[in-house]
Amino acid sequence: MNKHTGTACGDGLTERICGGEYFDPAATLGSGQMFRYRAKEGGFLVLSGSRACRVFCRGTNVLFRCREEDAEYFYKYFDLSRDYAPIVLRAATCGIPFVAEAAQAGRGIRILNQDPEETIFSFLLSQNNNIPRIRMLISRICGALGEECSFEGERYFAFPSARKLAERGEDFYASLGCGYRAKYIAGTARILAEDSAAGYAALSTEKLREKLLALPGVGPKVADCIALFAYHRAEAFPVDTWIERIYREELGGTLVGREKIAAYFAALFGDAGGYIQQYIFRYERERRSKWRE
DNA sequence: TACCAGGTCTGAC
DNA sequence: GTCAGACATGGT
Secondary structure (H helix, E strand, O other): OOOOOOEEOOOOEEEEEEEOOOOOHHHHHOOOOOOOEEEEOOEEEEEEOOEEEEEEEEOOEEEEEEEHHHHHHHHHHOOOOOOOHHHHHHHHOOOOHHHHHHHHHOOOOOOOOOOHHHHHHHHHOOOOOOHHHHHHHHHHHHHHHOOEEEEOOEEEEOOOOHHHHOOOOHHHHHHOOOHHHHHHHHHHHHHHOOOOOHHHHHOOHHHHHHHHHOOOOOOHHHHHHHHHHOOOOOOOOOOOHHHHHHHHHOOOOOOOOHHHHHHHHHHHHHHHHHHHHHHHHHHHHHHHHHHHO
């Protein structure tokens, strides 16, 4: 897709269309890298920071509609300048059947380029938590502290800035149901109110990881998620409870400790690791949810 | 009731 | 450096 070819559709909105073979909105949004979207009229309302867009499937294509001034943002957000065919091919031919199947099934998943602050606070809430509850907590925080906005007549709340989040303390976030993560939200907000997370983009991956690990509540796994989903460091390979299970049960792995498992995958897949991690993460979750039905 | 969820932190060894 | 247990909450 040429990023400069948009179609104006009135009211200051623009529509852009791209091929759908390597862009499946449902798979991408439901893959656990972002938490603010709503199924809407056969498509999705996607929220990022204070911005909004709608995404629809149109035959074999995907169409997204947003404000003119947000078009470049969402073009980058969905990583539309990247060709995913070689990435899927690499996973599909790696010689590990589970990975190959997952890549085929998840070929439409894209790694998003999300707002760093929103990603940091979202993944602070992710630890020892499940995706529906992470979504609920983020929604409560936005409702409590985010600016009220609207898009095509639909009301939503922006994700609050670190500065705004820093105005409240641990007790406030505990009252929203954040549990023991409340102190991490308050503590990290105080740091990021003074230190720009957007500025971290200029750092090497090693330095970036160092910066992220210095934030309260950010450990190796959360740092890898942030590095991957906000700063697009595709060599990051977050290892959580699901990936650890895949490693043992599907790959027959025997290494102990998530950092060692992450290093194993990083060595195996290199700069395609982050993409492949998402393929296998979603594949396993989908598979398990089908078994439960 | 017990276990699990996109883990991290702390203190003991 | 490694490891066990604690940490909030809600769903199954």
